Amino acid sequence: MAILQNTDLRILVVDDQESVRSHLSHELLRMGVEQVLEAASAEEALAAFEQHQPDLVLLDILMPGNNGYWIAERIRDLEDGRWTPIIFLTGMDRDEDLWEGIRTGGDDYLIKPVRATVLAAKIRAMQRLLAMQRRLVAVTEELYEANRQLNSLIERDALTGLVNRRGFDRVLHEQIRLARRESTPLTLMMCDIDFFKQYNDNLGHPEGDKCLKAVANMLARTCQRPGDLACRVGGEEFALILPNTPRSGAMMFARALTELLASGKLPHPASPVSPYVTVSGGITTCVPDESTTSMGMVTRADEALYAAKALGRNHFFSYELQVTAKDHLVAQR
Ligand SMILES: [Mg+2]
Numbered sequence: 001m002a003i004l005q006n007t008d009l010r011i012l013v014v015d016d017q018e019s020v021r022s023h024l025s026h027e028l029l030r031m032g033v034e035q036v037l038e039a040a041s042a043e044e045a046l047a048a049f050e051q052h053q054p055d056l057v058l059l060d061i062l063m064p065g066n067n068g069y070w071i072a073e074r075i076r077d078l079e080d081g082r083w084t085p086i087i088f089l090t091g092m093d094r095d096e097d098l099w100e101g102i103r104t105g106g107d108d109y110l111i112k113p114v115r116a117t118v119l120a121a122k123i124r125a126m127q128r129l130l131a132m133q134r135r136l137v138a139v140t141e142e143l144y145e146a147n148r149q150l151n152s153l154i155e156r157d158a159l160t161g162l163v164n165r166r167g168f169d170r171v172l173h174e175q176i177r178l179a180r181r182e183s184t185p186l187t188l189m190m191c192d193i194d195f196f197k198q199y200n201d202n203l204g205h206p207e208g209d210k211c212l213k214a215v216a217n218m219l220a221r222t223c224q225r226p227g228d229l230a231c232r233v234g235g236e237e238f239a240l241i242l243p244n245t246p247r248s249g250a251m252m253f254a255r256a257l258t259e260l261l262a263s264g265k266l267p268h269p270a271s272p273v274s275p276y277v278t279v280s281g282g283i284t285t286c287v288p289d290e291s292t293t294s295m296g297m298v299t300r301a302d303e304a305l306y307a308a309k310a311l312g313r314n315h316f317f318s319y320e321l322q323v324t325a326k327d328h329l330v331a332q333r
Pocket residue numbers: 015016017060061062063
């Protein structure tokens with residue numbers, strides 16, 4: 001007879017008759033099954049199932065108290081996402097019994113007295129199904145992880161490593177919703193590297209790319225609170241999403257950013273306003289209400305950015321306060 005190979009199977013045998021249990025246990029162990037658990041009632045069966053999580057259940061149908069169909073239904077309820085093969089043991093070989101067995105969650109049935117060769121064949125078949133099912137679960141998990149990584153790649157700018165336009169749109173939308181619900185101020189800053197075209201024309205595109213990376217790096221460093229996000233939304237255009245940041249906080253943030261950039265001293269030989277790379281920024285801050293949209297916030301930040309540029313660049317300008325970050329500081333003193 002066929003002996004099972006490579007089996008680390010744990011099998012639960014449920015039958016109210018001691019002689020049936022010990023016969024099956026004996027046969028299973030002889031076939032090479034690693035562990036056989038026995039249960040004589042529905043209560044014992046469910047307790048053993050929960051505690052030992054067997055790989056397969058041989059389940060008697062006729063038992064005093066709750067029968068095998070009832071146990072099968074409970075077992076299916078207990079499993080969460082897993083699937084344990086259930087083979088019914090029955091003295092009856094009527095089609096209705098078979099149907100009831102399948103309906104309640106059984107996978108197959110054996111007619112008592114069980115012959116060893118038939119038992120081995122059924123267990124082999126179940127082993128194969130079990131292996132396929134486990135592989136399927138593993139593949140599903142791999143797919144889920146791959147999908148997650150793909151999504152984060154899709155939202156990532158390859159050059160700078162910042163979140164790209166696509167990610168920016170999604171996050172801004174989410175943060176507006178969140179800030180509306182919590183009634184907290186949300187700040188959006190749109191930033192441009194000043195005279196970046198001249199930088200590229202003068203030093204070449206490889207140097208331009210280095211400059212973009214350096215500025216992106218600084219922006220990312222200033223976004224340290226949870227939720228703060230630096231994005232690259234266009235060629236030399238960046239955006240900062242700053243949750244829970246009121247107008248004055250946004251101005252402080254802008255000044256810190258300007259200082260960090262100044263201390264970096266990235267040479268810009270073609271800038272009319274500074275020997276170093278500078279950034280202009282437009283700021284908008286609001287506690288979002290029902291009328292607040294991503295497009296509305298971007299438009300206000302862009303208008304403020306335009307004003308910052310008109311003031312000679314190297315400024316951050318607030319749409320709501322109608323003042324630059326530097327002037328705001330002076331006004332506060
Ligand atoms: Mg019985």
